[in-house]
Amino acid sequence: DTGVSQNPRHKITKRGQNVTFRCDPISEHNRLYWYRQTLGQGPEFLTYFQNEAQLEKSRLLSDRFSAERPKGSFSTLEIQRTEQGDSAMYLCASSFTTGLRNTEAFFGQGTRLTVV
Amino acid sequence: AQKVTQAQTEISVVEKEDVTLDCVYETRDTTYYLFWYKQPPSGELVFLIRRNSFDEQNEISGRYSWNFQKSTSSFNFTITASQVVDSAVYFCALSESQYSGAGSYQLTFGKGTKLSVIP
Numbered sequence: 001d002t003g004v005s006q007n008p009r010h011k012i013t014k015r016g017q018n019v020t021f022r023c024d025p026i027s028e029h030n031r032l033y034w035y036r037q038t039l040g041q042g043p044e045f046l047t048y049f050q051n052e053a054q055l056e057k058s059r060l061l062s063d064r065f066s067a068e069r070p071k072g073s074f075s076t077l078e079i080q081r082t083e084q085g086d087s088a089m090y091l092c093a094s095s096f097t098t099g100l101r102n103t104e105a106f107f108g109q110g111t112r113l114t115v116v
Numbered sequence: 117a118q119k120v121t122q123a124q125t126e127i128s129v130v131e132k133e134d135v136t137l138d139c140v141y142e143t144r145d146t147t148y149y150l151f152w153y154k155q156p157p158s159g160e161l162v163f164l165i166r167r168n169s170f171d172e173q174n175e176i177s178g179r180y181s182w183n184f185q186k187s188t189s190s191f192n193f194t195i196t197a198s199q200v201v202d203s204a205v206y207f208c209a210l211s212e213s214q215y216s217g218a219g220s221y222q223l224t225f226g227k228g229t230k231l232s233v234i235p
Contacts, residue, residue, distance in 0.1 A: 004160075033221055042120075042207050042225030043161070056222060089159065095221055105221035107153075107161035 004108035006092050012114045013082055020078045021111045025094030032075050033105065034067055035091040036060065043091055049075060082115045089113075118143040120210050122226035129198050130234050137193045137229045139208030145169075150184065150191045151209040151223065161207070167191065198233045205230045 005024040013019050025032050030051050035043035046065070047057045051072035061067075064082075069075040079086055089112050095105040119142040129135045141150065152164040165175060167184055175182045179196045195202055209223040 031221070040227065042209070042227050043223070044225070045222050048222060091159075091161065093161070093221060104163040104166060105223075106163070109158055109160040112159075 004092055004094050004106050006090075006108040006111050008111060009109065010112050010114075012116060015084060015115055016081055018078065018080045019082055019113060020076050021090055021092075021113075023075045023077070023092030023094075023108060025074070025092070026096075026106055027073075029094035029096045029103070029106075030072070031095045031097055031105075032069055033093040033095075034075070034077055035093065037089040037091055037110070038087075046077075079113075082113075084115045087113055087115045118145075118148075118210050118212055118224045120208050120224055120226035122206075122208055122229050124229045125227070126230045126232070128232045128234060131200060132197050134194060134196050135198055135231065137195075137206050137208075137231065139191045139193065139226060141189050141191065141208070141210045143210060143212060145212045147212075149211045151211070152182065152191075152193050153207045153209065153225075155205040155207060155228070157204070164193075164206075195231075198231075200233050200235055203231060203233045 007022045011019055033048040034046040036046055037043040045058050046061050047067050049069040052069050064080045067077045089110040091107055091110045093105040093107040096103045121140045148169045150167045153161040155161050165182055172184050181194045183192045205228040207225050207228045209225045211223050
């Protein structure tokens with residue numbers, strides 16, 4: 001297993017365009033998280049999935065943002081009508097939990113979005 | 117609302133020196149979890165430790181040690197005999213019981229401390 005994989009690693013887009021990022025978690029992990037990290041700040045929680053169900057969404061996740069995890073495996077994060085304020089590193093993490101056993105969360109290397 | 121403060125923005129030390137990274141947290145919960153993550157230049161966050169609020173024992177792992185003091189709401193991290201490979205941004209994070217108790221990693225992070233270890 002190569003860990004959490006995120007694609008693309010870098011994305012430059014023009015303001016107003018839509019972008020989509022992909023996250024492939026560690027294969028047996030049932031939980032998947034999205035965080036956003038702006039320059040000089042710590043990561044901020046956006047949303048998380050348990051299998052294919054989106055269980056929690058931060059108020060940071062405006063209606064221009066949508067995340068899916070259709071088969072409980074990979075996830076996509078789409079930003080519509082991008083704004084310059086969306087420029088950030090988008091981090092994905094995954095973990096495994098059954099209530100009886102909880103692993104730590106493993107993070108991917110992130111997708112750096114630049115909106116010009 | 118929960119909050120994590122890492123007052124040290126940047127620290128530089130010479131190799132082999134000891135260094136302590138400070139973390140102060142705020143939460144209304146009596147049950148919570150505290151974390152430290154390392155973020156090297158490659159970008160991924162590397163898990164270092166998770167500690168629940170009922171376990172105030174200090175922990176040592178090789179050159180790393182953690183000091184958890186509920187009385188001062190602090191969870192400080194010390195690297196002994198620092199090495200160049202320790203250069204990274206270090207984040208302290210907090211998760212309240214409603215999330216962590218169910219094994220969730222819905223974390224509140226501090227702003228991080230950038231550690232530079234000079235050869």
